[in-house]
Amino acid sequence: MAGVTQPKDQSHFILPDLGEGVHEAELIKWRVSVGDNIKEHETLAEMETDKALVEVPSPWTGVVAELCGSEGEIINVGNILVKYDIGGASAAEPEASDAGQAEESASEDKDAGTVVGNVSGELEVSSRFARRTDVDLTSTNGNGKALATPAVRRIARELGVNIDRVPASGRGGRVTASDVHGYSEVGTSPAKAPVTSGGAAPAGFAPQAVAIPEDLPPVDDSGVSEVIPFRGVRRKIAQALDVSVKTAVHFTVVDEANVTAIDAKRREYAAVLGHKLSLLPFLMTAVCKGLQMHPELNSIVDDANAQILRKDAVNLGCAVDTEHGLMVPVIHGAHKLSVAQLGNAVTELARGCKDRSVDRQRLQGGTFTISNVGSYGGMFATPIINYPEVGILAAGRAKERVLAEDGRMFVGKVLPLSLSCDHRVVDGAEGARFLNTVVGLMEDPEKLIG
Amino acid sequence: MPITKVLEAQIDHVSILDEHGNFDESLGKGLIPDEDLIKLYGHMVICRLLDEVAFKLQRSGRMGTYPQNMGQEAPSLGAAYALETTDWMVTCYRENCGLFWRGLPMEKILQHWMGDERGNDIPRELHATPIAVPIGTQMLHATGLAWAAKYRGEKRVACTFFGDGATSEGDFHEAMNFAANLDIPVVFFCQNNQWAISVPGKIQCSAPTVAQRGFAYGMDCLRCDGNDIFAVVHCMNKAIASGRDNKRPTFIEAVTYRLGDHTTADDARRYRDAEEVELWKARDPITRIKAFMKSRKIWDDSKQAELEEHADEAVSAAVKRAEGIEAPNKEDFFNWMYAELPEQLVVQRDTMRTSSIGQDPSQIESPQASQQS
Numbered sequence A: 001m002a003g004v005t006q007p008k009d010q011s012h013f014i015l016p017d018l019g020e021g022v023h024e025a026e027l028i029k030w031r032v033s034v035g036d037n038i039k040e041h042e043t044l045a046e047m048e049t050d051k052a053l054v055e056v057p058s059p060w061t062g063v064v065a066e067l068c069g070s071e072g073e074i075i076n077v078g079n080i081l082v083k084y085d086i087g088g089a090s091a092a093e094p095e096a097s098d099a100g101q102a103e104e105s106a107s108e109d110k111d112a113g114t115v116v117g118n119v120s121g122e123l124e125v126s127s128r129f130a131r132r133t134d135v136d137l138t139s140t141n142g143n144g145k146a147l148a149t150p151a152v153r154r155i156a157r158e159l160g161v162n163i164d165r166v167p168a169s170g171r172g173g174r175v176t177a178s179d180v181h182g183y184s185e186v187g188t189s190p191a192k193a194p195v196t197s198g199g200a201a202p203a204g205f206a207p208q209a210v211a212i213p214e215d216l217p218p219v220d221d222s223g224v225s226e227v228i229p230f231r232g233v234r235r236k237i238a239q240a241l242d243v244s245v246k247t248a249v250h251f252t253v254v255d256e257a258n259v260t261a262i263d264a265k266r267r268e269y270a271a272v273l274g275h276k277l278s279l280l281p282f283l284m285t286a287v288c289k290g291l292q293m294h295p296e297l298n299s300i301v302d303d304a305n306a307q308i309l310r311k312d313a314v315n316l317g318c319a320v321d322t323e324h325g326l327m328v329p330v331i332h333g334a335h336k337l338s339v340a341q342l343g344n345a346v347t348e349l350a351r352g353c354k355d356r357s358v359d360r361q362r363l364q365g366g367t368f369t370i371s372n373v374g375s376y377g378g379m380f381a382t383p384i385i386n387y388p389e390v391g392i393l394a395a396g397r398a399k400e401r402v403l404a405e406d407g408r409m410f411v412g413k414v415l416p417l418s419l420s421c422d423h424r425v426v427d428g429a430e431g432a433r434f435l436n437t438v439v440g441l442m443e444d445p446e447k448l449i450g
Numbered sequence B: 001m002p003i004t005k006v007l008e009a010q011i012d013h014v015s016i017l018d019e020h021g022n023f024d025e026s027l028g029k030g031l032i033p034d035e036d037l038i039k040l041y042g043h044m045v046i047c048r049l050l051d052e053v054a055f056k057l058q059r060s061g062r063m064g065t066y067p068q069n070m071g072q073e074a075p076s077l078g079a080a081y082a083l084e085t086t087d088w089m090v091t092c093y094r095e096n097c098g099l100f101w102r103g104l105p106m107e108k109i110l111q112h113w114m115g116d117e118r119g120n121d122i123p124r125e126l127h128a129t130p131i132a133v134p135i136g137t138q139m140l141h142a143t144g145l146a147w148a149a150k151y152r153g154e155k156r157v158a159c160t161f162f163g164d165g166a167t168s169e170g171d172f173h174e175a176m177n178f179a180a181n182l183d184i185p186v187v188f189f190c191q192n193n194q195w196a197i198s199v200p201g202k203i204q205c206s207a208p209t210v211a212q213r214g215f216a217y218g219m220d221c222l223r224c225d226g227n228d229i230f231a232v233v234h235c236m237n238k239a240i241a242s243g244r245d246n247k248r249p250t251f252i253e254a255v256t257y258r259l260g261d262h263t264t265a266d267d268a269r270r271y272r273d274a275e276e277v278e279l280w281k282a283r284d285p286i287t288r289i290k291a292f293m294k295s296r297k298i299w300d301d302s303k304q305a306e307l308e309e310h311a312d313e314a315v316s317a318a319v320k321r322a323e324g325i326e327a328p329n330k331e332d333f334f335n336w337m338y339a340e341l342p343e344q345l346v347v348q349r350d351t352m353r354t355s356s357i358g359q360d361p362s363q364i365e366s367p368q369a370s371q372q373s
Helices: A099-111 A150-159 A177-186 A232-247 A260-273 A280-293 A339-354 A428-443 A445-449 B034-059 B073-082 B096-102 B106-113 B138-151 B170-181 B211-217 B229-246 B274-281 B285-295 B301-324 B343-354 B367-372
Strands: A012-014 A024-030 A043-048 A053-057 A062-067 A074-076 A080-085 A250-258 A299-302 A307-310 A316-318 A320-322 A325-327 A368-371 A391-395 A399-405 A408-422 B012-014 B088-090 B158-163 B186-192 B220-225 B250-255
Touching: A043 A080, A053 B034, A150 A177, A232 A325, A250 A428, A260 A280, A260 A339, A260 A408, A260 A428, A260 A445, A280 A316, A280 A339, A280 A368, A280 A391, A280 A428, A280 A445, A316 A339, A320 A339, A391 A428, A408 A428, A428 A445, B012 B229, B034 B073, B034 B096, B034 B106, B034 B285, B034 B301, B073 B096, B073 B158, B073 B186, B073 B229, B073 B285, B088 B096, B088 B138, B096 B106, B106 B301, B138 B158, B138 B170, B138 B186, B158 B229, B170 B186, B170 B211, B186 B229, B211 B220, B211 B250, B220 B229, B229 B250
Parallel strands: A316 A368, A368 A391, B012 B220, B088 B158, B158 B186, B186 B250, B220 B250
Antiparallel strands: A012 A080, A024 A043, A024 A074, A043 A053, A062 A080, A250 A408, A299 A307, A320 A325, A391 A408, A399 A408
């Protein structure tokens, strides 16, 4: 049937294949507690497979005796997820064999600890289907060329990834589309690090979790009110930032733009469009124009091959704060869009991120990022680059201030801007020139929109 | 030499009861008697509940992959209602509601998706072929069945169901061409649910309607609101009459929407806009009929409560029956295809007897090799 056999006495529920050929799932959230009376079909937990976020229902009515796993943990198919109170008898270990044997061993369990067979809880999977973790996954066909379908090769080309460097997880050592996407995100496959034999990936790329330095200082765990494991989006954010600060050489330069005239323009536009419009799409337009004048900043770094990949199209990432954490959806081809179109695109993507309906493609392939921290407050920042990009611009809160020009004082609206660059690619002077261009555009509506 | 027009084509889109409750009396009056409408509605409600329960059965490991029918209850049901029980229904896998109308016990569907092939052993008197999961294989069978009926001088027609994606398959075109050229009474019924798994219709077909594909083969083409059971029955009546009386095939495109995922192994949120789904929820075939029946004063809340209670009982009983069926013999995998089992399959069968399913024989030592060592 679905691969695992549940115990006839309903003492425990074994995690089944939640999709089609799914071997494991991440426990996102428990929806029950120990002692809860739960009915058949009521949700036990939310779990995320590599395909979907799913709700796992209880196969029967009963009382929850034990939750076997903590949120954020990866649970293998075939392991116990929940134990039920069946009146004294303790739950048996799962038996990943056929129905007859399961019944037999369940009775053996009750006797004593004389269980024979596989009690590790691991589903026995033939070597053909098992995940291979013991071999170099940087698979090539012998001459250093990756095995991959034309469609996957195209994705790699579009993402600027050298496919021969991508660790393969597909059948027969093929590089899959998700391998390529994963590699383009953090420089290596998200699922597994290559066991480097040829030095394919540089040191410091820790794909599994945040890299843990040796000799950690002791942790004072007294007075802890809540223990929150790194998981889900939070863990992905941590991984990405860790790679960025350990790889890119950050420097930050700050400036202010007098946006009084642009702000008037913004109100005019909003009135014409009939809905709210922030300064963000104007800033995005300025950044797109600035990047076309200073293409050094519209690049990504291919560290694996020691090269800088300069891009023509501006794929503008836009940091969005969601309840799950920070997400950076990308507006592809932003340089071709008008202020109003950029405004709509931002609204749409932000909504997509918040309800998690945004598709994967929209979270990838950025060439530069804008972080609109000003909508929450604050003035200047030292933003962290969305690696492998080489620049990120943070916009603070626009405020009215007393300004001076030609010896006269006047009141104007000022937008604080903070630009971080990867110094390996962008020199300080070039960064400052780019920022200067953006400030100039933001101060002159004619140049920006005309 | 003047230019002359050699073809003028027109596709009619039929809508009788729309999502706002507007009802076209001229087309709809007397089409479905009230007592039948109540029964049809009951079937849809039960079918929807079965869908919801089946989804949870899969998620708790009690069933294999399952394709939900949610949102697509009306097309197959309207078609089954219009057909005679002696007419062939040649289905794919989103026609549960029509098959239940025909008389297929619900546990058969559950049994099938629980991985027991005997669930697909459909009682002969239902004149329905097994559920076809590979895309586009069944249309040829329908053409063959209807051809056989014509050859025998029977009045039978065959109605075959498929999705929009299947119209991109070669077999579809062969079945259509055959039926049209040889005057074979087939109704080609396309449930255009807009999505071939994750591929939207506009990528699959650059013509403005799927229905017009039938023109290429010289058959009548009709298009209707698939979530409007009146429109479906109207089109089916026309197609069936044309098949029975003139042995002509008809192509029907029923425009509908898959409200759920493609199957339980899919997550449609990854490729579909939530707004689109909401738009189609408002066009749900079930709520539409319910509102219509209430406006006609033939339905009320107490009848609804009674129906829901009955649906609960019927679905739980079907699940219980399906789960109570003794598991099939694993060796049946090997027993029905070949008169003499090829050597490679003998190894697989023997491996299965001694070890877990799925062992690749190429990865284990062959019996000869182990004897030698």
